[in-house]
Amino acid sequence: MIVMKFGGTSVADQAAIKRLMAIVRAARQTATQPEAADWRGPVVVVSALGGATDKLLTAATDAGAGNIPAAVDALKALRARHLDVAGIVGASADRPAVDAFIHDQFDELERLVGALGVLREVTPRWLDTIAAAGEILSSRLVAAALSAHGIAAAWVDSRTVIVTGDEHQAAPPLMTETQTALSAVVDPLLADRQVVVMGGFVGANTAGVTTTLGRGGSDYSAAIVGACLGASEIQIWTDVDGMLTADPRIIKGVQVVPHLSFGEASELAYFGAKVLHPATILPAVGKNIPVRILNSRRPNDAGGTLITRDRSLTNGPVTAMASKKNVTVVDITSTRMLMAHGFLARIFQAFEAHRTAVDVVTTSEVSVSITVDDPRRLPEIAASLREVAEVTCEDRMAIVCAVGDGLQCDPAFVSDLLQSLRGIPIRMVSQAAARRNVTLVIREADLEAALVRVHERFLGVSA
Known part of the structure; x- marks a missing residue:
């Protein structure tokens, strides 16, 4: 079983989600071949629609400053965008439920920013509640899109399976509790040959209060899920070809690094490489699960970056x-x-x-x-x-x-x-x-x- 994480640009609009569906369909067909060692999955972890988290947090900040009209306008624009993306579900039987889900989420968000505007205060807890809506919405959309296009898929609310500590905005995962929850909720769906779709970044504490793993935490979520479910590989699908030799915004001659050790990838992520969240490697290291970075815009291109425990030292000192x-x-x-x-x-x-x-x-x-x-x-x-x-x-x-x-x-x-x-x-x-x-x-x-x-x-x- 593999875990496939898709970033914000990979779920930004209908065209991006169509590419995602093609990638998942190909992985699904491979996983269900008779010779496949594991017919389960994949598990798909998605970020919010590209840019949605920033807009949600801006709306929260505006509300806390008393600018309720600006916050409501931002939410109305996001509501319209999500309804537009929901068009990919087509005229399937699930479309009314998807539209109702979107409206329910944004109705609640508008009530919340109205309350924050009166209180003139935005606590970390409420920031988590508002920010989490991006991944909750996108994962529900992707699950419905897959089902509408003939891929058996089930949506799982991440707050029911990613169990964290009580901190907000960078909550630590409780791995034992998370593994128990994932086994109870996700394993039966995988056994039923369904693709499981869940939002990254989002969890809940033991009292059920919404938390987040910190910005960029969808990669971390994918690694947590992979480690807890014993994945054979964790795939990070993004809009670049893999880990690069340097920042392409500064260096024009960068190249894709085909193979990194866990240690190298951790150092690069910690010190600024944006392709991978720094915490992603930790759960993978513990279970020795390979991590592969791939480009969702060019899924058929050979390449990407493979991250494993060890690699052969065939090049110079600097990777x-x-x-x-x-x-x-x-x-x-x-x-x-x-x-x-x-x-x-x-x-x-x-x-x-x-x-x-x-x-x-x-x-x-x-x-x-x-x-x-x-x-x-x-x-x-x-x-x-x-x-x-x-x-x-x-x-x-x-x-x-x-x-x-x-x-x-x-x-x-x-x-x-x-x-x-x-x-x-x-x-x-x-x-x-x-x-x-x-x-x-x-x-x-x-x-x-x-x-x-x-x-x-x-x-x-x-x-």
Whole structure:
């Protein structure tokens, strides 16, 4: 059984859903061949219609600011868009129920934004409730479309099978409870030879309150489902050909990376590769399930990127590069406290207390430098640390990360890397313990030049 995840661009409109149906039909025919080892599935996990989540969150923000008319107008436009996409269901017996489902969802959303407009407050819980509507709607549409076109399909509300903790906007999945729920709900449908369709990104806590896994969480949902159901492969269908050697918006000569290890893919996703959610790899690693990235616009093209536990080291030290803009460097200096017991722990506790993730860390005799890509809580973090240290922040920085399992076999790599960047000021340098990445922090203004130089030097492709 395979899990197939389709992103927002792959369900954006009727044409995109037609491509999705053709892909699922082909997978279904393969799975039901007599020689197939597993006739079940596939399980299809979908994102919201492209751009819908952003519009839902904007409507929530407008409502919280008291601008109820703007919020309602946005919801009316989204309602019309979903009804238009529902045209793909045609005149099937399910069409009235699909239209009624869409109207019920948006009627409830309009009531909710009206209430938020009166309260002038949008809590994380209500943001999750509103954002989740995108995947709930899209998955219901896709299930109906498949059924209307002769593919036996069943819709499963993700809130009944993805069980999470109580946090909102980035709720951690409870894997044992989720596996129990999936086995009870999804396994019988698969045994009945149905394609199961569910929304990504969305879950619910043990009390049934709607939660989300964080932005980009549909990939994560697919991996969770694959791990819990023992999938043979997790497929991420998107609008690009696979993981690329660098950001194509910056480097013109990028190439598809045909094969990555789990470790390489995790590093690339964490440090900015947008094709894959950083948490996606974790459930797959635990069950050693291959992850394959494919292009829904070109499903018949051989290629894509296959991600497995190990791969042969046949190329140079660098497999691909990742980068992040809008990075802030936080310098924490204390000649009095640096060597004191528990000082570093206190620093990280301050970031943890304010739910701010840290990317890169370097230390010297008297200071610690840390990078973050979400500076919203830095004033509070700095205030708590100024009791024991001097804290300064420098924004408009960027991260460049060279990733490759082959780095551990090239002791001269860091020297060669720095030589290729001669003339570009380097703010921080870090190498992970696993020695599969070297990360540099530079000025954002130097990012493009740095990427071009490193890409040409180590990947042999001119920009």
